[in-house]
Each structure stands twice: as C-alpha cells, then as structure tokens.
Amino acid sequence: MYKILFLLAFVTNAFSQNVKISIDAPAVLNGRKAILLTREKGFAAVVHSIKLGFDTTHLQMDRNLVPDLYQLQVSQMKGSLTFFFDSGTQVRLDTTDVSKSVVTHSKSNPEWRMYWDSIQQPSDARLNAYVVKEVRARKKNQTDSLNYWVAQQDLERQEVLSKTGKFIFDHPRSYVSLYLLKINWYAFKNQGLFERLDPALAHHKNYKLLKEKRRVAKTSVTEIHSSGTKF
Template identity: 60%
Template sequence: MNKYFAPLILFLFSAVPAFSQNIRIQIVAPKEFKGRKAILLTREKGFAAIVHSIKLNSDIFNLEIAGDLVPDLYQLHVSQVKGSLFFFLEPGSKIQLDTTDVSKSIVTNSKSNPEWKLFQDNLQKPYDQRINDYSQGEKRARKERNADSLNFWVDKQAVEKEDLVKKTGEYIADHPDSYVSLYLLKINWYAFKNDKLFERLAKSMAGHRTYKFLEEKNRKTEKSGVLGHNL
C-alpha cells in the first residue's frame, strides 16, 4: 500500500448528500487490479471533503452525488499504486488507469478535463517548477548566510506568485463558461473578489453549488463595498 493511501483510509468518511443522483463514470484497469480499493475525494483547502470509497470489481461505477456538485475537481488514489490523479469528475468520465503511477492516468469523455489540463500545463506546472527552483536558491542563500542572494530569491518568488494570480484571472476571464474557471474563482476568491470576475461567468453554470456559493460571496462583497463607500 502506498504511503498516501493508508492515512486516507484512517480518516476519511463517506456521506451521501441529500438530493443525490447516480453519476456514472468508468475506471478501466487490468484484471490484476480487481478488488483493490480506490478513493475519490475533493481536495480543497477550506472546504469539507466529499469522499467515495470504491472497489475495482468492474469498470463502471455509479456514484451518489448531489447533482449541483458536478463537475468538480476530485483526486483519485488507488491502493498499492503510487501517485494520485487530479481530474474533473463529471457524468460519463472515463479514466484509463496507469498501473505504475495514478497521476499519469488518462481522462476522456469529459469537457472540463482538457480545460483543466490547459491550465495545469500552461500555468500551474511551469509556476510550480520555477517556484521550486527559486526555493532551492533561497535555501542555498540561507545556508551561505548571503543576505543579498536571499532577498533576490525571495523577491523572485513573490513576483512569480503575483504573476500566477494575474494569469489565473486572465484564464477565468477568457473561459467564462468553464467549470474550471468556476473552481479557480472559488479557491482564489479573496484575490479576485473586487475584480468583477464573477459577473463574467456564464449563467449556464448558475445551478452549480459553487456558483451559488460565489454568488452569495459576491453579494456580500458588493454590499460591504457600498457600505464602505457611504461611511
């Protein structure tokens, strides 16, 4: 069992939400994987996890999920296989499981996942690589007690983080009908709450719980802004 899977089993719980519906997905795995456990869960800082524990006894799985909670970002773990897959779970999604590294599994039959891959490949992964490089530079500077070098690497990280926020906002604005944009706006709300990005989201997503959550957040932001202006 890989080092990430065991702790998850100890702490995760599964709850069927009210007004749930069957969301059918497909996970294709070789015969030798039959009976292995898999965990599907949402992983968002500041939000309660929604967890599903399944056994790979077949390719087709019907998950009981509230209809207003999909599409959304989920994480897939499989026992005895390293890595985890972040993907947008939506009805009809098909996962071709990579048997050596779950993170390399391929997701098809999904509108949101190509959009998620676009964001990851063009923005998030290059950012992560640069931040890692700058962090290594910071560690060397601290070890050498070189103040000028330390400030250089710290400043590089700060600029990089600001640039990612800017580019994330541009992505949301350029993809107003994407559930990826809806997700990104939720997890970055405080960075964008005054940028009027919520108003640019497509009304076709208004039935999603995240949209309703952001709608309420936006209403409170506008109200506080008006009150602040009148003080």
C-alpha cells in the same frame, strides 16, 4: 502493465445524479479500494469509495457537485490522478502509476490540462527553484542573494495570479474558471470576474458559494457607507 477502464455515465433526477462506474480490472485487483475525492485547501473533502472487482459501482452525487476537480487514488498503488470529473468521463487507469492515467470524454478536463500545463505547473517549477536558491543563500548568509530570491518568489506569485485571472476572463463558460475563481476569490473578488461568468454555470455549488460571498461583501460595504457620519 495492466490498465483499468472506468466508464462513468450519469443519470440525473431532480436532486441527485446516479454515477455508474464500470471497471474492467485484472482479477488480482479484486477487492482493492479506490477513492474519488475533492482536494482543496480550506474546503472539506467530498469522498466516494469504490471497491474494484465489481462490474458496476453506483455513486449518488448531488447535481451541483460536478463538473469539478477530483482526485483518484487506489489502495497500494503508486501515484494519484487529479482531473476534472465531468458527466460521461472515462479514465483509463494505469496500474503502474495512477498519475499517468488517461482521461477522456470530459468536456472540462482538456481546459484543466491546458491551464495546468501552460500556467500552474511551470509556475510551480519556477517557484520551487527560487525556494531552493533562497535556502542556499540563507545557508551561506548571502543577504543580497537571499533578498533577490525572496523577491522573485513574490513576483512569480503575482504573475501566476495575473495569468490565472486572464484565463478566467477568456473562458467565462468554463467550470475550470469557476473553480479557479473560487480558490483565488480573495485575490480576484474586486476584479469583476464573477460577473463575467456565464449564467449557465449558476446551478453549480461553486457558483452559488461565490454568489453568496459577493452578496455578503456588498452588504458589508453598504452598511459601512450607511453608518458614516453625516454633517
């Protein structure tokens, strides 16, 4: 089993970060294409292309793009790695299955793994099991059972949102919390979680996006109140 070591270091200037990726790969992978990209529903992907076989690859990234959740894929290789890409990250790539690669030297990735392993992944497993049972009940025309498993899915979605909100509340300095608040904004926008975030996150694109969403929402509420009929 071959493993590739990605060494990622960042040199910042006023507008961007120069990401240096050193790749130690077997010669058979020379020229193989890898991509590093963001994967979020409802948001355009930010994609960086890497060609294996070079000692160093340089990626120019805006200063406000990391830390964030990224996915690593390698052409003609099984699996993909989802991880929190942070300054100084090292990825030891398992070439038998990219998803089994090990991420180190990322301050944010341990928090992401904690959230994923303890909250999101178990919830996804339960939800998938409920869906299977719903389909089975539907095929057998078991109305009571069908309604029960549909209700269980709704309860599970509410439960994972509750646990996610608590995670954000308990980790106000975390870029993982910032990411989770962004992808669940409409569920959490009135719960004061944005106000709880540490101002140290303010440089990040996700923080700026949510700040603008909050401003627009407040403006809309103010306009509605001011346009009310006075007696």
